Structure formats: C-alpha cells, structure tokens
Amino acid sequence: MRAVKNLFVLYTGGTIGMLQTAEGLAPAGGFEARMRAHFADSDDSPRLAWRCHELQPLIDSANMQQANWLAMRDAIVEAVEQDGHDGVLLLHGTDTLAYTAAALSFLLLGLDVPVLLTGSMLPAGAPGSDAWDNLRGAFRALEQGQPSGVRLSFGGALLHGARATKVHSEAFEAFAAPARQRHGERAVALPAALSYRQPRQSVKLAVQPLFPGLQAEQLRAVLATGVQALLLECYGSGTGPSDNEDLLAALREARQRGVLLAAISQCAQGSVVFDTYAAGSRLRDSGLISAGGMTREAALGKLFALLGAGLDVQQAEHWFALDLCGELAD
Structure with a gap:
C-alpha cells in the first residue's frame, strides 16, 4: 500500500x-x-x-x-x-x-x-x-x-x-462482487509468458449458456465458428444434460480438436464443483475444466489473457485452474 x-x-x-x-x-x-x-x-x-x-x-x-x-x-x-x-x-x-x-x-x-x-x-x-x-x-x-x-x-x-x-x-x-464460493490453489510464481510485458493477440472466444432444450446441433454450430475456447454456463454446481449423449459427444469432439472448454455456474453466488452430482462429473469427463467461483467476466478475461499469450491448450488449462490474482481464492 x-x-x-x-x-x-x-x-x-x-x-x-x-x-x-x-x-x-x-x-x-x-x-x-x-x-x-x-x-x-x-x-x-x-x-x-x-x-x-x-x-x-x-x-x-x-x-x-x-x-x-x-x-x-x-x-x-x-x-x-x-x-x-x-x-x-x-x-x-x-x-x-x-x-x-x-x-x-x-x-x-x-x-x-x-x-x-x-x-x-x-x-x-x-x-x-x-x-x-x-x-x-x-x-x-x-x-x-x-x-x-x-x-x-x-x-x-x-x-x-x-x-x-x-x-x-x-x-x-x-x-x-457476488459472494461466490472461492476455492482454488494459488499460483506460487507466474511464468514470463503471463507477465504484463508479454505481448498479446486476439482470441476467438464464445459463451454458451445451458438451458432446457439446448440441442447438440446448436452447440456444434457455435463450436464450428473456429473458437479457441468455449465458456459453458452450467446449472448450479456445474451440472448439465448428462443424458444427452450427442451433446456430450460434441464437447468431446471439440476438446479433441484443441478447443479449451471451461465451465462456470449460472448462479450469482454459485461455484462449479463437478463431483457433487453425476451430471457434473459427466461434463467434466467430456473435457470441461472448472472455473470454480469465477464470474463470467473473470473467466473470459482469463481465457483471453492465457490463450492470447500463445499458451497451448494444456498450458492454458493448467494456469486457468490456478489462482493468479485473487479471482479463485480468498
């Protein structure tokens, strides 16, 4: 100070x-x-x-x-x-x-x-x-x-x-600042790639809210636009239509193509904890990573900064899961 x-x-x-x-x-x-x-x-x-x-x-x-x-x-x-x-x-x-x-x-x-x-x-x-x-x-x-x-x-x-x-x-x-549940491991040190000195480039991002009746072809249409990352706004603690095999397949296919898939909660005071329900576990197993208690704004900004720095999907997933500046952990 x-x-x-x-x-x-x-x-x-x-x-x-x-x-x-x-x-x-x-x-x-x-x-x-x-x-x-x-x-x-x-x-x-x-x-x-x-x-x-x-x-x-x-x-x-x-x-x-x-x-x-x-x-x-x-x-x-x-x-x-x-x-x-x-x-x-x-x-x-x-x-x-x-x-x-x-x-x-x-x-x-x-x-x-x-x-x-x-x-x-x-x-x-x-x-x-x-x-x-x-x-x-x-x-x-x-x-x-x-x-x-x-x-x-x-x-x-x-x-x-x-x-x-x-x-x-x-x-x-x-x-x-909504009172979202914040639980996450803090990054011990930041790599040079994430420093403010690192030049950035634009990133193709998309946000898709889940809602009753969302069809796999709708999700595939979003994913077919060439997005590098998709932020899926899930129900509650990170659940979704776990009985829609076509929709889950669309997520798996996108992840296999190198699209980063992240999940946030639609609830103003929510947090993604996939293992709470089987419906959440199936989303996780389809390739999604948890944004914990991050807001939509924070998750999008973080995806932009990570992928815009030139990190590959595996590297970006690693740093996305860690707290970098207080967005994940109190």
Whole structure:
C-alpha cells in the first residue's frame, strides 16, 4: 500500500464524458479540461499530480472489443515504464466496465502499481450525476494508498477487478462482487509468458449458456465458428444434460480438436464443483475444466489473457485452474 503521487488518467469514453448530440449521448473529447475546471472550483480537489490521455477512438463501452483492451494495456504499460507514473485511473463506460476490469487484471499481472477503473451512470454535468462523486472517490482512494493490481471504484465501493459484475442498469450502486464460493490453489510464481510485458493477440472466444432444450446441433454450430475456447454456463454446481449423449459427444469432439472448454455456474453466488452430482462429473469427463467461483467476466478475461499469450491448450488449462490474482481464492 502506497500513496500515488504521479497519476496517469486514461480516458476511454463512456457515459462519464458524454455530451448530447442529435442522435443521443455520445463520447466526447476534451474531458481533461472539464475535469480540471470542475476541480478548480471544488473544495475537495485532488492533491496529487495527474495528467490525462484520451485513448483514440473514444467509444461507448457497448462497442468494446479485445483490441481496445490491448490498447489500454499498452497505454498503461507505457505510462508506468516510460513516463514514471506510479498509479493509473481508467475512465470507462459502465456496460462493459466489469469485463475490462477483469481482462486488465490478467493482462497487467506483475505490474507494481495500483490501477483503478471508474465511470458513471449519468454524464458529468447532468443534474444529479454521480460522475464527480465517483471521480473524487477514485482520486481519494489513490491518494490514501492502494495495493498493486486492478480494482473497480464505483458508487462508494472498491471492488476487486476480477470479481466485480454489473448488477444494476440504473442505480448509482451499479456494481458488486457476488459472494461466490472461492476455492482454488494459488499460483506460487507466474511464468514470463503471463507477465504484463508479454505481448498479446486476439482470441476467438464464445459463451454458451445451458438451458432446457439446448440441442447438440446448436452447440456444434457455435463450436464450428473456429473458437479457441468455449465458456459453458452450467446449472448450479456445474451440472448439465448428462443424458444427452450427442451433446456430450460434441464437447468431446471439440476438446479433441484443441478447443479449451471451461465451465462456470449460472448462479450469482454459485461455484462449479463437478463431483457433487453425476451430471457434473459427466461434463467434466467430456473435457470441461472448472472455473470454480469465477464470474463470467473473470473467466473470459482469463481465457483471453492465457490463450492470447500463445499458451497451448494444456498450458492454458493448467494456469486457468490456478489462482493468479485473487479471482479463485480468498
């Protein structure tokens, strides 16, 4: 824990800096000037030094892509290693804020500075907006000192970057860390391939929820798109239609082709423990690995970071099963 003295603010777009257009709210540049003008008139302005960089193109976070995550990672690493910043505040839209927080948690493993993400439900300047409160809260947290790693600061809460999820579409307290059961072995040391210095590439990922009536041909259609990994959202503790031999065969065939198959629970406070039910054991035996108590955001971000680093399926499965930054174990 150390207080940040030289902060890098990375503005990526999102509601916090949007302005009204003829088509509705849209990302707008010049947010640094608006921030400085607001703080100049405030009795609670930040005491630390900070500079702001706008990541182009500014986007509505509903348009977030893996390439944007990689651009954020590059900008953050450059700001820390080349420009000497000792902390990062990333301004982001709320729709995919938890996904980005999770992805960066794994893309920035080993970076020895705190990285906070925040945004707002209403634009800065709108009546009753939460924007300035969220900004002040994030600045204050960094001034007081934060541990290295990625966290989400929003609505008065400070959440682990790989545990947060969006739970409200309108309330200012929009994010929470569901109380999922966390049990997993911590990684003793990280290989160089998973360091924040490791370049990454895009990865073809897919998510498939289980539901009564899911057919094997539907699952095969998803798997036939060339995905490198499939995240299967299972029932309860990791169960699924264990009597559907065709569906189980589709999973086995995909794993034999080199597709990484991982399972999370659909339950907000769930955790995958395959051996609890025979229906779970059959999924495991078809080639799935457990994501334990990881959220969808964390599991996707972790798959992206592992496969994007060039790990093969066996290596990625090994590290996926271990806790890398607090996503699996308390």
